[in-house]
Amino acid sequence: MVAAAVLVMGAGQALAADVKVTDKTRAKGMADAPALLTTSGVPCQLSDAHFIGESTATATDGKKSKIVVYEVACQAGPGYILAKNADGTIATTFNCTQAWSQNAIDPKATKCLLPANVNHYAWLQEPVQKLSTACTVNNARWLGSSDEAKIDRYEVGCAAGAGGILDLARAGSANTSTFDNCLVMELKKVTCQFTTREQAIAAIKPLAQKASASCQVNNSRLIGRVTADNEDYYEFGCANEAGFLVRAKTNGDYLAKISCANAGTLGPCQYTDSASLVAGQNATYTATLKQAGINCTVEAYNVVGTQTQTNRDFVEFKCPEQAFGVMGFFPNEGSTAKADVFDCYTGIARKRECTLTPATVLLANLDALAKADKKDCDVQEARYAGLTDTDGVLVELACSNKRGYIAALAKSRKTFEDIIACNIAKNRAGYETCKIPGNGTYVSDVKP
Template identity: 45%
Template sequence: MKISFDFKKMVQRAQTLAIALGLAIVASAGSHPAYAEQKKIEFSKAGKFKVDGVKVDTSAAFKIDPAVQAKSMADIPAIIALAKIDCDPVDAYLMGPTEFAKDDGTKVKGQLYEVACKTGPGFIITSISPTEVGQAFTCSLAAKLQATRPDSILCVLPENKPHYAWLTAIVQPYLPGCQISDARVIGSTSTEPLIDRYEVGCGAQAGGIIDYAQLGAKAPTEFKSCLVVDGTSSACQFTTKEQTMAVLKPVATTADKDCQVNNVRFVGVNKENDGMFYEFGCTNKPGFIALTKLDNTFERSITCASAAGLGGCKFTDAGVAAADANGTYSALLGKAGFPCTVTDYNVVGTQEQTKRDYVEFKCKEQPWGLIGFVPQPGSTAGVRVNDCFIDQTSRKNCTFVTETQLRAQIDKLIKVAQPGKDCDVSDVRYIGESDGIEGAVIVEIACSNKRGYIAIIAPNRNSIADSTPCKIAKSHNDPVQCTIAGNGTYSSAD
């Protein structure tokens, strides 16, 4: 979602402000708005105002006229219905007349109202006629504009003060107990979904970001942690890093009770869009990445060694993470019956259903490699790994042991199994695991002299348990036949 953070669009949305600035002076002076159009409002380039030639004190308290308030409450339902703004008005006040130029340059006059809603932001809107209204703008937007234009209009109804009062109810599902200490509108989208983005501060506790539908628009309300927008133009100003870390420390404790958290960052959203990845740095040990649900409850953790698909860890040195992973993997494989002092590894991918990583390992105890599924922390699934001979029958992901090395071993074994046949292996087709011998691999072997064999490589990979020439397999109608082009067409006449 692209958020525009300059004032251009917001000023367009508040096009009535240019003249309404003077009306704010009238209101703050306690003048009856019904008389405002009888007064002469003067503007200077310096932004100073005079009403009927008298300088107005803008700090004067606003006074509500009950009669004007009652009439405004009677008028406003039809006005907000015409504007198609979802608002159940609890208060309204006619602030006075205004005039502004429409997009086509036409100048129109209207009456400026402030509205307070039962839920949602208060706003200012111009009624032009019974069939036309001007663009409404929120009290929060007015407050933002006043930061750069001190004499600009502000909302004055008690229900709209402070301008962010309405946000208290909105943030409670996301920030329980939040007593808003400050809030600001950051920017607005110009394409669907049409939202205004607010930052909310909660005093001593962490605040966050609220995306809320623009006036007259339909869009879901969404909350974002300050970590999610850290380093962007939406970065939080009211929440410290320490406050955000305090919110997520329970997640780190659940994932690893020994971790002394010294840093945390947002990594990304999981592909189902129902969880968040956060990286934690630990003072006393390698860090990790944790997946949480949207309510920040812990789901599972991912070691930095397995986090390549998430962009890797930034708080844990790669060398430290690798050394930690080597030890962890060695223990895990050994416990599963695969002795392997891991010296290197390669995380190929992740099986989300079982929460297992597909990893290739390098170790001296396993000359033909190990590759397969190993559980992530917290997973109840088991280890399932094979050597690179079996890997060649399906995924072909081995890199530490190459196909050339495997072929060289097969060349050595077939020469022992078929002595005197002058078989220099030129090609190998890996067919699959043997049904009759556990751990054995069935292969088709092509020789450069066009001899060919269907062979079963023994589980220890140091011998061929059985080998059948392609010609014999064909004549016997064996279930496994040679398919490599030209294989088994050897003739003594060749």
């Protein structure tokens, strides 16, 4: 979490307004600064310094203490404001961009005045240049810091075009520095001051052009970021056609286009009438399933994700003709892979959970089949263990009376190919055994 702190000079001593750089303040600053820099650990080859003055600092517990404040300029990197306690320890260390940002919020906060520090943002050109060669930094403000992650966050303005958000990793941080489009900050309810929204959208238009060269972009937003995968999801609106989503790397590399009709949990789209697209997609999927030999009038669907190695979408469907659901992998344009369609029984056995078909529906069918096989079993739980050689599903059934069975559900889903008790299954070499805790522990009450 990035949090901000404030260095504020004592009330009644408006140092930010009253302080001036003189030969006297410079002489004292240059004399005292080397020791201050050593104590603070600030990386600075001193080029200039001056003594700002004395004031008081108020701690979080309300206690006040006397502090002595200096400004230093460095041969490289930022300049600093250093506040020393009366006992000689460093109370606070702010670079000049941090100090400028706090002064913009509270005029009582001291700011840098030395000539070398007037362009307080100049030092950010080097780290920004490594991440965005098109940016010539012409302004910056500090947004906060994370001491745990060792990151400082700045908004950076660029002389031409869009600026962005710089997360600058400190020395020793396990993180790397990043430079993000200002749309990233909209998710955090922060508005960039040095970049307009139109400039921010223009900066990411190349992503839209890769998804659809004909799209006349009229709006965009960042939907979310998957930090673990270093991926961003953007929505684009088009003036001349349906909008879409784009999946991209956080460094700006394009990955894939996603239709608003297939937005799933990322949607609904805000810049496109998704409802009409979904209705059309229902009809398209109905035809696609028919080609695959599945009778399914699609009422709802959920695009779970994309299998990147085959360029196939994994989609789940709900339709009245298929009581046990339909799901599978469906090739996108350009894919050479075939469709792979199956029901929720097979899906769960293949570690693919169904969301449009309730698990209770599947369990109720297993219960009915067990009773039809004259088994004393009210099925309370099922464990899907795998697939059989005949496209059946191997399932463990746990009964309310602790009877348990291993069953092979037939491809038709209307009967079991085989069903045996847990105590028999465990004695069959190479056969699946019961693993649900307590299953198969039924003991008869009948006395011999």
